[in-house]
Amino acid sequence: MEWPKPEGSQCPACGQRAIIVTSDPIEQTVSGREYRIDGFRYNCCTACGEEYFASGQVDEILRAANAAAREDFGRLSGEDIAVMRRGLGLTQVQLAARLGVSIGLVARWERGTVLPNAMADKYLRDLSAHPELVSEGELIAREGRGPYRARAK
Numbered sequence: 001m002e003w004p005k006p007e008g009s010q011c012p013a014c015g016q017r018a019i020i021v022t023s024d025p026i027e028q029t030v031s032g033r034e035y036r037i038d039g040f041r042y043n044c045c046t047a048c049g050e051e052y053f054a055s056g057q058v059d060e061i062l063r064a065a066n067a068a069a070r071e072d073f074g075r076l077s078g079e080d081i082a083v084m085r086r087g088l089g090l091t092q093v094q095l096a097a098r099l100g101v102s103i104g105l106v107a108r109w110e111r112g113t114v115l116p117n118a119m120a121d122k123y124l125r126d127l128s129a130h131p132e133l134v135s136e137g138e139l140i141a142r143e144g145r146g147p148y149r150a151r152a153k
């Protein structure tokens with residue numbers, strides 16, 4: 001597929017042949033702050049204002065915005081998180097279980113497409129400073145057998 005689409009292509013949203021190619025800065029909000037991201041060529045519809053990105057660009061834009069936000073908020077980078085997690089001998093599944101978040105979210109932190117919240121960030125730093133806490137109180141989930149019923153002794 002040709003990307004970006006040539007100027008004058010039809011806009012999938014409004015049907016007008018009003019697609020243009022632009023490199024205007026992209027506004028992306030992270031944790032309530034707006035960041036302007038440069039350096040992307042993408043399509044925009046001059047009729048309805050819809051913007052179109054290739055699927056890979058969306059991740060790149062999020063990574064760029066999060067990288068800027070990370071400095072402002074003083075958060076760990078995706079790489080930091082992955083290094084800390086591996087240093088603690090935890091899988092993404094185990095870390096997700098400890099924090100009560102989805103595995104997908106841990107994967108997105110590590111890819112840099114989602115900025116970890118303050119609590120998750122602090123938890124990781126604390127755990128990295130005290131790796132001895134990892135082995136204590138580790139809960140290991142085992143597949144259940146349906147609703148709980150007391151077992152006969």
Ligand SMILES: [Zn+2]
Nearest residue numbers: 011014045048
């Ligand atoms: Zn349009």
